[in-house]
Amino acid sequence: MSTSLWHEVADRVFQRRYQPWDVTVSAILGSDGLAVVDTRCNLAEAGELREHLRRLSPAPVRWVVNTHVHFDHVGGNAEFVAPRQIPPAELWGHRAMAAALSAEQDDPEGEGDPAVPVSTVVPDRLVDRAHVLDLGDRLVRLVHPGRGHTDGDLLIHIPDADALLAGDLVEESGPPALGSDSFPLDWPDTLDALLAAIGPATVVVPGHGAPVGAAFVREQRDALAALAARITALHAAGVSAEDALDTSGWPYPASKLAQAVTRGYAALDTGSAQLDR
Numbered sequence: 001m002s003t004s005l006w007h008e009v010a011d012r013v014f015q016r017r018y019q020p021w022d023v024t025v026s027a028i029l030g031s032d033g034l035a036v037v038d039t040r041c042n043l044a045e046a047g048e049l050r051e052h053l054r055r056l057s058p059a060p061v062r063w064v065v066n067t068h069v070h071f072d073h074v075g076g077n078a079e080f081v082a083p084r085q086i087p088p089a090e091l092w093g094h095r096a097m098a099a100a101l102s103a104e105q106d107d108p109e110g111e112g113d114p115a116v117p118v119s120t121v122v123p124d125r126l127v128d129r130a131h132v133l134d135l136g137d138r139l140v141r142l143v144h145p146g147r148g149h150t151d152g153d154l155l156i157h158i159p160d161a162d163a164l165l166a167g168d169l170v171e172e173s174g175p176p177a178l179g180s181d182s183f184p185l186d187w188p189d190t191l192d193a194l195l196a197a198i199g200p201a202t203v204v205v206p207g208h209g210a211p212v213g214a215a216f217v218r219e220q221r222d223a224l225a226a227l228a229a230r231i232t233a234l235h236a237a238g239v240s241a242e243d244a245l246d247t248s249g250w251p252y253p254a255s256k257l258a259q260a261v262t263r264g265y266a267a268l269d270t271g272s273a274q275l276d277r
């Protein structure tokens with residue numbers, strides 16, 4: 001499939017894949033307007049996105065949803081609120097995601113993602129567990145299924161189209177990204193919650209890559225469960241985090257798992273993997 005055009009992956013649900021990072025932007029068309037999911041890396045890229053949205057539909061952008069805090073998903077938020085857009089779109093995100101993005105804005109030299117532009121806008125419409133957006137003739141559910149890629153990931157479920165936008169909880173064009181804000185021990189359970197919400201024919205749109213189905217998500221869940229089990233076993237055996245990466249049998253290249261092991265060990269050291277559930 002071409003990566004440079006809108007693809008209608010389900011009824012009035014459109015995906016477009018953008019470089020850099022092969023990041024997904026989605027648009028959901030309802031009778032009252034467009035809901036846009038994720039905004040690319042920065043304002044310049046969001047300006048191009050705006051033009052592509054105009055060519056897709058004359059409907060106004062009334063809702064913007066961020067799947068999670070990473071810069072390639074939130075950097076263009078300012079394009080959709082005043083003064084660049086009047087009336088502004090409602091800007092939605094998970095409560096933890098908004099807190100993390102606020103902290104980065106307040107301390108751009110701090111530990112957060114250095115690539116998030118300071119000019120981006122933090123969502124002020126916040127989701128804890130779930131919220132329903134009414135697009136006029138259809139409903140869109142925003143659901144937080146638990147911790148995984150971050151502590152503030154949102155799924156966007158469009159039941160009438162049997163489609164689910166998964167953000168980076170599911171990745172198709174590369175292995176799932178386990179960074180310094182990930183929860184490797186929780187992620188498999190979170191994908192179980194995702195799988196419980198979809199059917200055999202549901203179209204699942206990843207944050208990076210082509211649409212997949214339940215079987216692909218189940219495979220990714222199993223690989224992440226194997227990863228979590230391995231981190232837990234090595235920790236229990238007293239193997240240091242440094243030595244753990246030298247062992248064989250990881251489900252993903254060990255070169256990409258340093259943060260996963262660090263984060264998993266830290267959770268096991270504090271017991272937070274259990275306590276925070």
Ligand SMILES: [Zn+2]
Nearest residue numbers: 068070149168
């Ligand atoms: Zn991400």
